[in-house]
Amino acid sequence: MPTFKSTETGAPLAGVRVLDLTRLVPGPVCTQHLADLGADVVKIEDTAGGDAVPPKLRALVNRNKRGIRLDLKHPQGADALLRLAHDADVLVEGFRPGVMARLGLGYDAVAAINPRIVYCSVTGYGQTGPDRERPGHDINYCAEAGVADQMGRGGQPALSNVPLADLMGGALSAAMGILAALFDAARTGRGRHVDIAMADGALAHAVMPLAALAAHGSTRRAGNDTLTGALACYDTYRTADDRWLAVGALERKFWDALCDALERPDLKPQHRSGDVHVEARLRDELARLFATLPLADWEARLRHAGCCASPVRTVEEALDDAHFRARGMVVDSVHPAYGPVTQVASPVKMSGFRFALHRHAPRPGEHTAEVLLEAGMDAAAVDALIAAGAAAGA
Numbered sequence: 001m002p003t004f005k006s007t008e009t010g011a012p013l014a015g016v017r018v019l020d021l022t023r024l025v026p027g028p029v030c031t032q033h034l035a036d037l038g039a040d041v042v043k044i045e046d047t048a049g050g051d052a053v054p055p056k057l058r059a060l061v062n063r064n065k066r067g068i069r070l071d072l073k074h075p076q077g078a079d080a081l082l083r084l085a086h087d088a089d090v091l092v093e094g095f096r097p098g099v100m101a102r103l104g105l106g107y108d109a110v111a112a113i114n115p116r117i118v119y120c121s122v123t124g125y126g127q128t129g130p131d132r133e134r135p136g137h138d139i140n141y142c143a144e145a146g147v148a149d150q151m152g153r154g155g156q157p158a159l160s161n162v163p164l165a166d167l168m169g170g171a172l173s174a175a176m177g178i179l180a181a182l183f184d185a186a187r188t189g190r191g192r193h194v195d196i197a198m199a200d201g202a203l204a205h206a207v208m209p210l211a212a213l214a215a216h217g218s219t220r221r222a223g224n225d226t227l228t229g230a231l232a233c234y235d236t237y238r239t240a241d242d243r244w245l246a247v248g249a250l251e252r253k254f255w256d257a258l259c260d261a262l263e264r265p266d267l268k269p270q271h272r273s274g275d276v277h278v279e280a281r282l283r284d285e286l287a288r289l290f291a292t293l294p295l296a297d298w299e300a301r302l303r304h305a306g307c308c309a310s311p312v313r314t315v316e317e318a319l320d321d322a323h324f325r326a327r328g329m330v331v332d333s334v335h336p337a338y339g340p341v342t343q344v345a346s347p348v349k350m351s352g353f354r355f356a357l358h359r360h361a362p363r364p365g366e367h368t369a370e371v372l373l374e375a376g377m378d379a380a381a382v383d384a385l386i387a388a389g390a391a392a393g394a
Contacts, residue, residue, distance in 0.1 A: 141199040
């Protein structure tokens with residue numbers, strides 16, 4: 001990993017306190033980004049089931065956080081959260097619209113005791129609009145936003161094991177909104193309620209089909225547009241060992257380099273022909289060529305040919321890749337409760353800061369007493385809160 005010059009304040013979010021009431025993936029990934037950048041993130045779970053994610057996933061999306069358990073339906077548990085919110089910079093929640101308000105913990109209630117707090121709500125369809133109460137998952141948000149229609153081929157939308165609406169629309173949009181509001185709060189002393197809808201985030205990033213709509217008056221179905229299969233120069237091809245090669249030679253210079261590497265200069269004039277029949281014949285010819293050698297041979301031949309051709313790797317292979325290792329993106333770790341977990345480092349690199357795994361994902365309630373004592377409660381009050389069932393330790 002590159003060596004960055006360290007400073008005493010190297011972590012850009014050092015000193016920022018985040019209360020994380022989210023579960024599953026979108027919210028925890030958002031707050032993990034904040035934790036990785038130095039924020040003190042306190043993961044708050046209920047005293048019953050808590051965050052019902054598998055242990056290995058919990059370890060992956062909750063590192064560098066502390067964990068406490070509060071029963072927010074219990075008056076003393078709700079009071080404890082308000083006490084924590086008094087000195088917090090950010091609160092992130094992922095309940096359905098209205099749930100936090102019914103608990104007496106909505107934005108207005110929290111802002112009344114801490115006007116500078118940034119309060120972020122992450123939901124499927126947002127705090128307003130006719131669909132605000134609807135349940136959903138990534139597949140639903142992508143479907144509603146027209147994004148699922150743009151994935152896949154052969155007339156059937158594809159499913160992705162990288163949930164785009166959850167992560168791009170939820171986690172990253174929330175992190176962006178939180179950081180913008182934090183910057184403004186530092187200037188004005190006033191926080192904001194950040195309303196993030198995962199469906200909104202999916203729609204907002206559908207820039208390619210939106211461009212097609214603007215240019216042609218309608219979108220093209222998946223498999224028929226520039227990035228989904230209309231072009232032979234931008235596609236995946238099966239190799240002799242039943243692996244796949246990704247070719248992304250959209251620009252003429254990359255296509256010419258590919259043709260030279262294939263020793264087929266006769267194919268150069270067929271680049272982005274605009275004729276579906278020419279593209280089909282060219283795709284068949286490329287498929288025949290790439291099927292003659294195994295993937296490793298093609299990688300050796302094309303990797304440094306400057307033609308935008310790449311092996312379709314498995315995640316296991318990507319984690320072993322020399323480039324990602326050199327970038328410090330792969331962190332091998334052993335969680336004390338959940339066992340070996342290969343972590344992927346923060347993708348944010350900047351001068352004066354270096355990512356580190358400072359703390360494993362907390363067990364539910366692991367830091368309950370520690371965090372409440374820091375908030376000004378004495379040991380007897382913490383014990384009483386736990387005895388009342390309003391809080392719980394590990």
